Amino acid sequence: MKDTKNFLEKLNIKDDIQNSYESKKRFEDGAQYRFEVPGIQKPGAMGSLIEAMEEFDVLVHRVTQTKGIMLLTDSEIEEMTDLAREAKIELFLSVGPRAAYDTSASAQTKEGARIGYRLRGYNNLLYAIEDVKRAISLGVRGIVVYDEGLLWALDQMRKEEEIPRDVHFKVSAHTGHGNPASARLLEEIGADSFNPVRDLQIPMLASLREAIDISIDVHTENPKSSGGFIRHYEVPDIIRVASPVYLKTGGSVAGHHGWDTTEAQARERIRQVFLVQSMILRYYPEAKMSVKGPSDLAFPVLK
Numbered sequence: 001m002k003d004t005k006n007f008l009e010k011l012n013i014k015d016d017i018q019n020s021y022e023s024k025k026r027f028e029d030g031a032q033y034r035f036e037v038p039g040i041q042k043p044g045a046m047g048s049l050i051e052a053m054e055e056f057d058v059l060v061h062r063v064t065q066t067k068g069i070m071l072l073t074d075s076e077i078e079e080m081t082d083l084a085r086e087a088k089i090e091l092f093l094s095v096g097p098r099a100a101y102d103t104s105a106s107a108q109t110k111e112g113a114r115i116g117y118r119l120r121g122y123n124n125l126l127y128a129i130e131d132v133k134r135a136i137s138l139g140v141r142g143i144v145v146y147d148e149g150l151l152w153a154l155d156q157m158r159k160e161e162e163i164p165r166d167v168h169f170k171v172s173a174h175t176g177h178g179n180p181a182s183a184r185l186l187e188e189i190g191a192d193s194f195n196p197v198r199d200l201q202i203p204m205l206a207s208l209r210e211a212i213d214i215s216i217d218v219h220t221e222n223p224k225s226s227g228g229f230i231r232h233y234e235v236p237d238i239i240r241v242a243s244p245v246y247l248k249t250g251g252s253v254a255g256h257h258g259w260d261t262t263e264a265q266a267r268e269r270i271r272q273v274f275l276v277q278s279m280i281l282r283y284y285p286e287a288k289m290s291v292k293g294p295s296d297l298a299f300p301v302l303k
Helices: 002-010 043-056 074-087 121-137 148-159 180-188 202-211 232-242 263-283
Strands: 033-037 062-065 090-094 142-145 168-171 215-219 245-248
Touching: 033 263, 043 074, 043 263, 062 142, 074 090, 090 168, 121 142, 121 148, 142 148, 148 168, 148 180, 180 202, 202 215, 202 232, 215 232, 232 245, 232 263
Parallel strands: 033 062, 033 245, 062 090, 090 142, 142 168, 215 245
Antiparallel strands: none
16 A cells, blocks of 8 residues: 555645644634534524624624525525625525435435435536526625535636636535545635535544645534534644634534524524634633634625
8 A cells, every 4th residue: 555655645645644733724814713603594593693693702704504595585695695794704605406406316315315415417507507696696705515516617617707706615514525635626626615524533634634725614513414423622623633624513403404593593503602612712722713804704795
């Protein structure tokens, strides 16, 4: 295996990440970590989340909606973008067309579920791009993608300025990637942020960080449908090895991916952020968090 290891090292894909490893990479503002709250599907939940941020005195830098752009009305999207702009939070909406919403019988079976939320056929690729263009036209500048081909196509459109250059693409954990070669590929085809599979161990996260420069999004907790495990005590080590990292927090409140978070549950997600922040202050107080509204966030624009 030595020759293979040597070749992988030439690609900056390294083995045996030591426990002493510490990432020297940072966000543009010099910070190591930010907070992301997923599963905020509608304006009411987002408003409740922002109110709870003030109550618990915590910062959230990113909110993600996971049910799909196609399931929101124009007015709902515009209300969410207004809330995000005012609170100086980046808003990421998820592509709607995907296998689970499609006519695919395979996607409904245990074996077929392995295709995840990827797209089937030309028309679904077309619909997905139209979904993204609609969100962009309403001011959204953050898009969650589930399909590598869609990511590549959108990046080509961004390079050709068919869509604005300030649109950011985040790759979902549901694409199923968790090794440094896959992470490098996603970065090369346009990812601005990468959410690996949820259960990677600390040395595995370190190997991803060595291979890429874009931010890594790590779940600090999970709904039962994704294993239900909680990693609060690991968060200081996650920051050390994965910086720049988004700490994706509040997932244990949900029953499953795409959970329609209520206003009360949005507040509970912020309580989880408070718990994680308390853990950081206790065990890694010198870690640097981004302040409110750094300039490199994918803020919605006024249309």
